[in-house]
Amino acid sequence: MGKVIVTASGKGGVGKSVFTVNLGAVLAERGVRVVMIDMNLGLRNLDIYLGLENKVIFDVADVLGGLCGYKRAMLRDRRFPCLHMLPATQNRSKFVFGEDDVSELYAQLGENYDYILVDGPAGVGRDMTLAASGGEVAVIITTPEYVSLRDADMADRVLSDAGMTRRACVLNKVNKDLMRTGAFPGLEDVSTRIRSPLIGIIQYDDNINISANCGVPIVHQKGSYIEENFNNIADRIIGL
Numbered sequence: 001m002g003k004v005i006v007t008a009s010g011k012g013g014v015g016k017s018v019f020t021v022n023l024g025a026v027l028a029e030r031g032v033r034v035v036m037i038d039m040n041l042g043l044r045n046l047d048i049y050l051g052l053e054n055k056v057i058f059d060v061a062d063v064l065g066g067l068c069g070y071k072r073a074m075l076r077d078r079r080f081p082c083l084h085m086l087p088a089t090q091n092r093s094k095f096v097f098g099e100d101d102v103s104e105l106y107a108q109l110g111e112n113y114d115y116i117l118v119d120g121p122a123g124v125g126r127d128m129t130l131a132a133s134g135g136e137v138a139v140i141i142t143t144p145e146y147v148s149l150r151d152a153d154m155a156d157r158v159l160s161d162a163g164m165t166r167r168a169c170v171l172n173k174v175n176k177d178l179m180r181t182g183a184f185p186g187l188e189d190v191s192t193r194i195r196s197p198l199i200g201i202i203q204y205d206d207n208i209n210i211s212a213n214c215g216v217p218i219v220h221q222k223g224s225y226i227e228e229n230f231n232n233i234a235d236r237i238i239g240l
């Protein structure tokens, strides 16, 4: 039975989707079966980060609404045959599903995949709890800024209240020089402001941004510190 791992953040633009595609890529490289689901309903992104935007025909709302089975909507990564993706819908009027449908889809996918990576939306409203329905592990992504930490803590609490007991936090877009100025929260500050354990730190790196915009997960650059970092984070998430 596959493990359902959901990203959340509170604040938008902190790197949830980039994190999801890179985690998916390092896991797929290990030969396990991975499906990524873009649950940012109405604001599809994962297809671009994987360079698959021209391949989308059906989307996750078509699957959840019963228009087609998930295999019809599934896209395959260009590099790994065991890495698949269900794109988000761009049409919010197609919302005719609820929490039970979402958890049922994750359970169905769990029969054929080892990891179901759910790329959640920003915010702490219904779209977030919908994406997290049936999730087992939540990874809360935050940047080292006070607004982002406060929103991440709120997302962490909402997920905890929804019954998600296995949660962890990843700090993204870290700029050590800026952190040293004292104008931004340091690592201890991050750990005291969010209850879930900090399991990874990713630096701010223009190469991550460039790579994402070119539709190639950065971890494909072999031997880079980012690849090693993502592999370490993946190990910790698997162990949760």
Ligand SMILES: Nc1ncnc2c1ncn2[C@@H]1O[C@H](COP(=O)(O)OP(=O)(O)OP(=O)(O)O)[C@@H](O)[C@H]1O
Pocket (backbone or CB within 6 Å): 009, 011, 012, 013, 014, 015, 016, 017, 018, 019, 040, 045, 120, 121, 122, 172, 173, 174, 202, 203, 204, 205, 206, 208, 209, 210, 212, 213
């Ligand atoms: N560590 C990083 N270093 C540099 N740029 C990054 C890093 N992580 C993410 N980015 C860039 O930040 C932007 C936002 O990333 P992303 O789309 O993954 O955020 P998100 O949290 O999924 O956003 P949303 O809330 O809109 O879904 C993108 O331009 C991405 O390339």
Ligand SMILES: [Mg+2]
Pocket (backbone or CB within 6 Å): 016, 017, 018, 040, 045, 119, 120
């Ligand atoms: Mg996103």
